[in-house]
Amino acid sequence: MIFIAGPTGSGKTSVSIGLARKIKNAEIISADSRQIYKHLSVGTAKPAGKWVNIEGYRAFIYENIPHHLIDIIEPTEFFSAGDFVELSNEAAAETKKRNNIPIFVGGTGLYIDSFIDGIAKLPQKNxxxxxxxxxxxxxxxxxxxxxxxxxxxxxxxxxxxxxxxxxxxxxxxxxxxxxxxxxxxxxxHKKSLKSKYEKHTIFALNWDRKILYDRINQRVEGMLENGMIEETEKILTKNPAIVNSPALKSLGYKYVVDFLNKTINFEQMKSLIQQVTRNYAKRQLTWFNKNKDINWINCDNLEIGEITEILWKKSLQSE
CATH class of the missing domain: 1.10.20.140 (Histone, subunit A)
Structure with missing residues (x-):
């Protein structure tokens, strides 16, 4: 079981695609608490895939690789770490039934830790x-x-x-x-929900902080250029009440809503999204640094292909 973790903007998606191609029979399970939402793609950096029926099952396909736990719930729905453990166990089991290898990819440390270490199954929502x-x-x-x-x-x-x-x-x-x-x-009730699989290797992508923050700033600019504002406007037009949903209160979207409501200007919106995203990356790094099982990959001065090659070789060594 392979995990690719790391902060937002570190290149996890690109590296996971490269690794999946090298493995050849891999499927990706997303461990991202924001990419689970339907209709929110640009602002969550969701892979630009589409839903396809393949050999008796339905999957979100990106770069010809099946992805799971992406684009699965409405923005108004609540999704817990317990939900993640249940659904990711199902996805991993189905992937293995197809004789494929699951690669977990994402920056939500709570999801990854809950899957590996176990989590209490909470009461039904009221x-x-x-x-x-x-x-x-x-x-x-x-x-x-x-x-x-x-x-x-x-x-x-x-x-x-x-x-x-x-x-x-x-x-x-x-x-x-x-x-x-x-x-x-x-x-x-600890560990009433946990992974069914004992063996796992966790990799995390590490960048010099300044380089990471520059990547994040550029990424936010790209999101705004590629339709994050229009995406937000479209979903609010369809359902104005969604403004109070967990999804639209998450990273970035809150400030797009403020911009659409004319309470801040474009430059303020961009700066605020960049700032909260950098802060989020810092919190992610703090979380992952507590995990002594993580194999950190230093990405400074490396291209995505080189990072993928390093991870590929290390994953072979860990088998």
């Missing part, structure tokens, strides 16, 4: 409780809900960023459903 909590957030603000979480579950409050409203609400929701803090629930 839409009424969620609705009330989102309304409370709208009325009182995120800080208010984060403080409420501190009162009932101090441990989770420390681990959940005050701006991550979806995780705050999920933690409060679990508390209201079970009467138990989500941190205690995780401890009691």
């Amino acid at each position: 839409e009424q409780i969620r609705k009330e909590l989102y309304e409370l957030e709208k009325k009182e603000g995120r800080a208010y809900l984060h403080n409420k979480l501190k009162e009932v579950d101090p441990e989770s409050a420390v681990n959940i960023h005050p701006n991550n409203i979806h995780r705050i609400i999920r933690a409060l929701e679990v508390y209201h459903i079970t009467g138990s803090p989500i941190s205690i629930w995780h401890e009691k």
